[in-house]
Amino acid sequence: MEILVCVKRVPDTAENEITIKGDGTDIQRDDLVYSVNEWDNYATEEAIQIRDNVGGTVTVVTVGDSESEEILRRQMAMGADNGILLADGAFDGSDARGIASILAAAVKKGKYDLILTGAQADDGAGAVGGMLAAMLDLPYASLVNKVEVAGNKLKVGREIEGGNQEMNEIDLPCVLSIQTGINEPRYVGIRGIRKVASVEIPTHNAGALGVSGVGKAGAQVKRVDYFTPPAGKGAEILEGSMEEKIDKLIELLKAKGGLK
Amino acid sequence: MAQIFAYIAHKNGVVDDTAAELAVAAKKIDASAQVTAIVTGSGATLDAACQGAAKAYAQVWKINKPELAYPNAEVVRKLLKNIVPASSIVLVAHDTFGMDLGPGLSIKMDAAYASDVVGIDGADGSTLKIVRQEFAGMAHAHMTVNAAKGAVLTLRPGSFQAGDAAGGAGAVTDKSGDAGDLGAKRKFLQVVEAETGDVDITKSDVLVSIGRGIEDQENIGLAEDLAKAMGAVVSCSRPIVDAKWLEKARQVGTSGKTVKPKVYMALGISGSFQHLGGIKGSPFIVAVNKNPKAPIFQVADVGIVENILEFIPAMTEKVSG
Numbered sequence: 326m327e328i329l330v331c332v333k334r335v336p337d338t339a340e341n342e343i344t345i346k347g348d349g350t351d352i353q354r355d356d357l358v359y360s361v362n363e364w365d366n367y368a369t370e371e372a373i374q375i376r377d378n379v380g381g382t383v384t385v386v387t388v389g390d391s392e393s394e395e396i397l398r399r400q401m402a403m404g405a406d407n408g409i410l411l412a413d414g415a416f417d418g419s420d421a422r423g424i425a426s427i428l429a430a431a432v433k434k435g436k437y438d439l440i441l442t443g444a445q446a447d448d449g450a451g452a453v454g455g456m457l458a459a460m461l462d463l464p465y466a467s468l469v470n471k472v473e474v475a476g477n478k479l480k481v482g483r484e485i486e487g488g489n490q491e492m493n494e495i496d497l498p499c500v501l502s503i504q505t506g507i508n509e510p511r512y513v514g515i516r517g518i519r520k521v522a523s524v525e526i527p528t529h530n531a532g533a534l535g536v537s538g539v540g541k542a543g544a545q546v547k548r549v550d551y552f553t554p555p556a557g558k559g560a561e562i563l564e565g566s567m568e569e570k571i572d573k574l575i576e577l578l579k580a581k582g583g584l585k
Numbered sequence: 586m587a588q589i590f591a592y593i594a595h596k597n598g599v600v601d602d603t604a605a606e607l608a609v610a611a612k613k614i615d616a617s618a619q620v621t622a623i624v625t626g627s628g629a630t631l632d633a634a635c636q637g638a639a640k641a642y643a644q645v646w647k648i649n650k651p652e653l654a655y656p657n658a659e660v661v662r663k664l665l666k667n668i669v670p671a672s673s674i675v676l677v678a679h680d681t682f683g684m685d686l687g688p689g690l691s692i693k694m695d696a697a698y699a700s701d702v703v704g705i706d707g708a709d710g711s712t713l714k715i716v717r718q719e720f721a722g723m724a725h726a727h728m729t730v731n732a733a734k735g736a737v738l739t740l741r742p743g744s745f746q747a748g749d750a751a752g753g754a755g756a757v758t759d760k761s762g763d764a765g766d767l768g769a770k771r772k773f774l775q776v777v778e779a780e781t782g783d784v785d786i787t788k789s790d791v792l793v794s795i796g797r798g799i800e801d802q803e804n805i806g807l808a809e810d811l812a813k814a815m816g817a818v819v820s821c822s823r824p825i826v827d828a829k830w831l832e833k834a835r836q837v838g839t840s841g842k843t844v845k846p847k848v849y850m851a852l853g854i855s856g857s858f859q860h861l862g863g864i865k866g867s868p869f870i871v872a873v874n875k876n877p878k879a880p881i882f883q884v885a886d887v888g889i890v891e892n893i894l895e896f897i898p899a900m901t902e903k904v905s906g
């Protein structure tokens with residue numbers, strides 16, 4: 326099976342305190358720690374496991390800039406066979422539809438049986454996978470937490486409300502967005518990354534892909550600014566030493582029936 | 586202004602809470618809109634669902650087809666593409682169905698798409714002004730959506746409060762004849778119910794809930810000790826279950842359990858809407874987080890800015906002592 330996994334380099338929200346620039350144009354990016362979007366790691370792991378079971382190759386692709394190469398290498402260190410970087414100044418400011426059309430052009434340059442994305446990325450949109458499928462006229466299933474290969478079809482589980490699982494049969498080729506928890510993404514150490522450090526990663530620009538109308542000008546959805554919402558009621562923040570905070574909390578908990 | 590449609594989720598003849606919320610959101614786009622609810626399904630419960638939708642909408646389109654007995658987004662997408670006029674605005678709840686349906690629908694309609702919308706500040710011509718959140722809720726953003734060729738919006742459940750919904754008393758029109766070809770390359774098989782675990786966190790009055798801030802599997806014991814000292818039960822956010830540190834039955838949230846405790850201790854949990862979506866009944870929420878800007882502090886009653894790996898053992902000692 327030829328599998329393509331779409332991955333994105335994002336600020337790691339578990340590692341960073343996100344703050345907004347004074348003029349609201351962006352978040353403070355100077356000291357951010359970046360990593361592979363959490364969901365995309367699960368997608369890559371799933372692709373590797375499927376390949377190891379039924380044969381084929383795993384290609385990871387990203388729309389980004391030269392710095393995004395590092396996440397392609399990281400996923401190759403996990404076990405992906407190939408990486409493709411899609412980079413062009415003309416891609417800057419693309420909305421999800423723009424990203425999906427860039428990816429769609431890259432898909433058409435290859436021949437893939439299965440395309441995986443993460444369920445969502447740092448902008449929480451969960452948009453690119455479903456758009457990509459519709460552009461390619463392929464069937465789609467989102468929030469997939471189980472994949473079983475059955476000939477020219479897949480049996481996939483979708484995670485729905487309450488942790489229930491919706492089982493579907495889907496024809497290949499198809500696009501799936503992968504939900505966390507589907508597997509346990511393998512750890513990559515620094516040595517693994519060193520091994521793939523000199524592997525050539527082909528880069529395609531807008532001309533090579535034949536895409537136009539993407540980037541900021543083509544975006545139908547645009548960000549005006551980032552802002553801090555007016556503080557709501559908010560929590561009463563307990564101050565003092567650790568001991569003082571805990572004493573105060575215990576008092577409150579007793580009043581609320583949280584402690585006998 | 587474009588016509589506005591709302592796709593209504595329903596189960597066993599009862600419309601979802603989001604049905605009324607979508608009606609409220611539609612009025613924020615266009616206060617004078619005659620919004621049409623689209624209710625799809627098959628069999629006896631469909632009529633009851635249409636009646637439910639009619640309470641909040643001016644018009645209800647009923648589509649009764651065996652293929653729609655279960656809401657398979659691949660089938661519903663085809664249906665909506667066939668029946669919704671070009672350049673319309675379609676509203677859908679941002680739940681696991683809406684996430685499945687929305688992005689592809691926007692492409693098929695050649696319309697704009699914005700997901701997980703938490704606020705709508707009206708429209709300026711065909712430009713919709715919306716609010717979203719990014720970076721796990723740590724940054725809010727004003728966005729514009731060019732709806733000249735229509736738009737699909739998925740709306741975060743609970744963000745549009747149904748209080749001021751205009752009364753509907755809508756008429757139900759059977760549009761099943763217009764459904765068109767509904768063939769799809771994805772077939773729904775069945776729903777497998779979540780496994781029940783050893784503990785029922787929904788029965789506990791006090792939950793000591795841990796998130797990614799617990800950092801390591803070895804530290805789970807710290808939370809167990811505190812829960813024991815408090816006579817509470819340990820629950821958790823999703824990453825703890827994904828990492829297999831605790832069983833799925835302990836997960837609070839939209840894809841986990843819905844809990845209604847008296848006291849909820851959120852330790853090292855950022856406060857994503859999917860997590861908060863599982864906490865009902867307005868418990869007394871205590872948040873302990875090392876990041877003073879964590880969104881959980883917006884919804885908590887009491888907040889403590891501390892490292893939970895130091896806080897939890899100290900609290901256990903105090904409570905036991």
Ligand SMILES: Cc1cc2nc3c(=O)[nH]c(=O)nc-3n(C[C@H](O)[C@H](O)[C@H](O)COP(=O)(O)OP(=O)(O)OC[C@H]3O[C@@H](n4cnc5c(N)ncnc54)[C@H](O)[C@@H]3O)c2cc1C
Pocket residue numbers: 338339444445468681721795796797798799800821822823824825836837838839840841842852853854855856857858859860863873874875876879891892893894
């Ligand atoms: C369709 C869908 C369904 C989902 N369903 C659920 C669900 O049911 N339940 C759920 O929980 N999530 C769910 N999620 C995931 C959700 O979006 C968040 O990713 C998740 O809730 C984050 O969990 P967290 O708060 O533990 O982790 P994070 O967001 O990473 O937050 C960790 C927090 O801990 C703090 N912290 C770190 N270290 C320490 C320390 N030593 N001391 C104190 N604080 C510390 C950090 O400041 C941060 O605020 C779902 C996602 C999707 C897409």
Ligand SMILES: Nc1ncnc2c1ncn2[C@@H]1O[C@H](COP(=O)(O)O)[C@@H](O)[C@H]1O
Pocket residue numbers: 330331332333362364365386387388389421424441442443444445446447448449450451452453454
């Ligand atoms: N710039 C990008 N390059 C490659 N894949 C992307 C990019 N942006 C988003 N994706 C894919 O689309 C998924 C959903 O992202 P989003 O629609 O932005 O929430 C991600 O998990 C990735 O798999």
